[in-house]
Amino acid sequence: MSTQVFAAANDASRPAVPYRASTAEKQLNIISLERLEVEARGAIPKAGYEFVSGGAGNEWTLRENRRAFNDYRIAAKRLVGLSNNDIDIRTSLLGLNMPSPIMVAPMEAHMMVHEQGEKDTARGAGLAKTLYCSSGASNTTLEEIAKATSGPKWFQLYWNNDDAVTRSLLTRAREAGYTAIILTADALGPGMPEDFKAMGSPFRPDANFANHDPKKGGFGNFFDQKTALTPENIQFIKRFTGLPVIVKGILRPDDADRFIRAGADAIQVSNHGGRQIDGVPASITALPPIVKVVNNRVPIILDGGIRRGIDIVRAIAMGADAVAVGRPMMYGLGLGGAQGVQSVIEHLSNDLKSTMLLAGAAKLSDLDASYIDIVGENERFDTYNG
């Protein structure tokens, strides 16, 4: 149960240290994802846990991603004639039929958590028939990840300064069976949690750039990422791959509008899990004005702080079409490998079903703004006395 896959990113001469990531493979009995995190904290090496769990700066946005859900209370409906069997959480997204609005968010360096890394996460997503989003910053090649999952998959691109590398990555992704490309618009810098930085831990998520057949890629330098992206890049990917493009990392309505006009097939409201820039709003806070400007032109995915069915109910009722879940997948991975990831997805799906039953909604499309009771509105005197 030890591995040495991590070399120091900024000190090549430092001898690789043993890094005892998990090798667990089992179904998990999950009470809540918060409890799962507490348990995972004991199972994941400290560097890995700090890397996964932390956020940028003072972690205000990280905390806000959770707290802000409480601003939107649920106005549950009663006696609507629903039983458990009536609850249907299926949806479709960019042509995919999905068993639920849940997908696995792209995340870096799964070997920080489990020896099987992305392969097990992807396999777990496949077991739950859930969409897996493969990060361009992985410890495993995109081809290996693609083979590991029996379910749908999207590829998240980090644009390289060398256009040949970027084109190679896109070609490889399409050939490996990824059916859409996620253009991450907000990953412009290191974005590492400060607790992780303080540990000086090794970190090398560049599997897609090494030990590969040069014809298919595997060359270039992962760390030579291009940040100077514009809406033009959306069209380039679409033309080059023929695949739909999701633009991830949107927090402003004018950006959403700009990218849709530039051809984006979907918008992902996200602050990168509070990992890139601290001080931006929670995703759920940023959602409403974006929903308004998007006006149903394209689907909206939301990530950031989803831990319970009620959070998904809020996101959907406020106008999102699907949600991406990140860290809890890593905790499931650490505690149970692929089966652990499957357990996380199934727990959250079941929690969503119970919550919809309790909220009085049969289908995702039943969830509209009337389910949302914004904190501060109801308490005002004019509501009370008016």
Added chain:
Amino acid sequence: MSTQVFAAANDASRPAVPYRASTAEKQLNIISLERLEVEARGAIPKAGYEFVSGGAGNEWTLRENRRAFNDYRIAAKRLVGLSNNDIDIRTSLLGLNMPSPIMVAPMEAHMMVHEQGEKDTARGAGLAKTLYCSSGASNTTLEEIAKATSGPKWFQLYWNNDDAVTRSLLTRAREAGYTAIILTADALGPGMPEDFKAMGSPFRPDANFANHDPKKGGFGNFFDQKTALTPENIQFIKRFTGLPVIVKGILRPDDADRFIRAGADAIQVSNHGGRQIDGVPASITALPPIVKVVNNRVPIILDGGIRRGIDIVRAIAMGADAVAVGRPMMYGLGLGGAQGVQSVIEHLSNDLKSTMLLAGAAKLSDLDASYIDIVGENERFDTYNG
């Protein structure tokens, strides 16, 4: 002082474990119900305490049920010529003359707390001449509970998927002397506190379904509850029993209106003590818009977080007609059996009286919206400078 009444609900083969519930029988000297809870925590077995005290999910709604009362400050009146003897907290509700607006909320499985279970709670309510609401999920049959109290009683129905069982329960309730039926609209799933779930404790609140004369009921399966209820079910109960129906668990004004149009004789604003779905508003927050839409057509009962006289003053001043109190009754039960329950009711009644004296209101009907000073209103500049 030990008992083995609890068998594992989902593991019949597991040997019953000794469960040392309280056997106390005494009057209590109560300073406040918060202090009573601290004391009770030491007297109730851990599983029982977690079961009674906890709430659903992250317990945000559970905490909010208490916190939100602070949003409604009391604008006390002075020099209104009242002495202690002028304070009159009597009221009437659906034809019942009640010594106070306080009633005992329906709660499950009292044997988790005290060996005499519901019998002692009901007896304590009777000693205080207070309305007892008998939960359909009890450790004692509804007939035994009915016999135990000398006071008024209502029966809370869990609708069974087998209509014959439901009809049998209703018939038994009417014959046992219950004078109204509470239709719980929000108990659609397990709803157990996560700390309790994590303990894997036994729980079998199905006394009404076992060991009974088949002619009078006692058959069926408690856990085969019907959730697919509609407003039609209100009329069914009324016609079948001839009794008034209270619909419990309302959080939205449109629901209240819908159920009154369908025949509800009273509305209970409730989030099930924060036990069913976490993320819904506090009961007191949900009250004002419901009061507005109900517009005095039927009485309104509120439960959720009532611990002090001031909370009752708030609820009444904001438009409720009565309040149901749950967990504190269980703490009184655990510490003093029937007499403990009586002590809780009398303490709260006396606290209500002192608070009304201090607030300058002689009768419940004196309490109107002018007593409420909503946090945030008074602090605004236009109030100050206007």
Added chain:
Amino acid sequence: MSTQVFAAANDASRPAVPYRASTAEKQLNIISLERLEVEARGAIPKAGYEFVSGGAGNEWTLRENRRAFNDYRIAAKRLVGLSNNDIDIRTSLLGLNMPSPIMVAPMEAHMMVHEQGEKDTARGAGLAKTLYCSSGASNTTLEEIAKATSGPKWFQLYWNNDDAVTRSLLTRAREAGYTAIILTADALGPGMPEDFKAMGSPFRPDANFANHDPKKGGFGNFFDQKTALTPENIQFIKRFTGLPVIVKGILRPDDADRFIRAGADAIQVSNHGGRQIDGVPASITALPPIVKVVNNRVPIILDGGIRRGIDIVRAIAMGADAVAVGRPMMYGLGLGGAQGVQSVIEHLSNDLKSTMLLAGAAKLSDLDASYIDIVGENERFDTYNG
């Protein structure tokens, strides 16, 4: 340094316990009144400290009395040409020339804190030439207290159910040199902190009712207080004594108006230090609408949470004419007797002066609404972008 002045109020047969109140007599070097409280906590017997420091119920109002000051930020003025010597905090109130707007609030049972009780508090007030308000619930007779202070003094009346007793108290107060009567409108019940109740401590603040010349009073039963007061009682005191009447305990503008129409010569905005009914607003929160309705007809005194010069600046800028300070006087008394009380008054006066210098106001009458920046106003977008 021990005394046995306290007998059990509700158990006359209980032998008096030794109660080691302070005997300190010294000037205090005060950094802040919060630090003074921490120090006093070690010097005052536990029962006395709990009695003095605590509040009613959950102590929400007690805490709110402090917190709510933060809702009103100070918009300090700069370069207004002031030096220390320009600051003048003198004022006049009901004909009294006062060195500052500070007065000693009426408080019960000072022997809980110091062996010399009210005599030392009054003497300390006199040393600082500060108005002393003598509580009707004292451990010393009103005559002894009157003799102890060289400064101005008012008498706070607890109306007795026996009108002869009330008239006797008023006559004695006028003859002893008290120049105004405070009618406490909000002391209608026991109002003891729960931590104090839980200790079951002795408490007998009825010195005015025992061991006296029957001709001058000293008869009757302190605990037989009359709560059924009305605005008529204001006129009775005025006619009977010829003295001005302050009505204390106002939290509503309509009450203030009603009492002024009934003859009140001053209004005291107060929630009894958060000791009588928990859940009412902080005094400073209740002040603005009262200021508006009073409209300068009579002076307004505010008490509740005053600990620093900035709090007085807020109260005055928001429309109060003077402030009454309670608990800190008791902490000064416990740590330094009369000189300790003097030190508290002088510290607070000096703090008020420095704060006025820093806020850019030379006289109390300079402090107007423009000094107040209400939290939440400045942060709104229309302020920012408008």
Added chain:
Amino acid sequence: MSTQVFAAANDASRPAVPYRASTAEKQLNIISLERLEVEARGAIPKAGYEFVSGGAGNEWTLRENRRAFNDYRIAAKRLVGLSNNDIDIRTSLLGLNMPSPIMVAPMEAHMMVHEQGEKDTARGAGLAKTLYCSSGASNTTLEEIAKATSGPKWFQLYWNNDDAVTRSLLTRAREAGYTAIILTADALGPGMPEDFKAMGSPFRPDANFANHDPKKGGFGNFFDQKTALTPENIQFIKRFTGLPVIVKGILRPDDADRFIRAGADAIQVSNHGGRQIDGVPASITALPPIVKVVNNRVPIILDGGIRRGIDIVRAIAMGADAVAVGRPMMYGLGLGGAQGVQSVIEHLSNDLKSTMLLAGAAKLSDLDASYIDIVGENERFDTYNG
């Protein structure tokens, strides 16, 4: 590593105590300035740390200076075509070309922290080519400080009651090469943290008044400061020195307007780091209405709570032109002397650059109000449903 430069300010007979200030000289590896403070706490003598880190009164304003930044969330822009090299944080201020909008705030008594005192702070500022503001309350003469830095410098004046002393200080400052004068409008009293006062520590920041050539100054009494300043004093300095004047300590828009009309060349929004009067707003809260009234007539500097690049982004986007940073410079000084100060400035500059890249702004002038998302605005129902 010990020194005895501090004598008791108010007790000349007290023997000087050894005071082991830091002698460190090294570059620092900084993860965040919050972490730096934690580290510095161990390196700075306790008296010095309390003096530097504390604030006035209850330190509400001190904490608010940090908290209030969170009221202004950043609405980051995406896909704007920026790479690291495009980010330009240069600016100019009163004719100075500055590498960034960051300057070193005037602070007293640097020898409390490091044996080299102001000389090392100034030298560090020079190494980073950053504007150094020299406090009139220093442990080193203004001439020594001027010589220590190779960068630009301004002099902060404490006006003396003896006009000859004031004129002497201004003459000396101009001759020593200071290019502007800061008139501190809010330092009217002692303003020492209470934790520091409670220690009774020595403090004598009057180097400019002692051991000097009488012809050039060095006479007078530092503690004889004049507080009775008016806008006339602005013109006096301008005429006497021919240098521009920055008025520091503004919290009200009407003050800003008054001082600009009186000739101020720049306005510094500041609450003196929460050190002078507790209860005034955070600087960032006070900024918006001042920006509005200043209306670009003069530049606006903001200080108070700046710890991260995001704070500078907020200040600039909300209308400030530059920011002054205080305490973190002292922590850098304590841990690394001049190089430590340089490290702090470079860390903050780099953090500002990364944050601008992540926020999607190339130049400071790109940062406008559209980057600010005020907490509470987005959550309102009319935004959501409108």
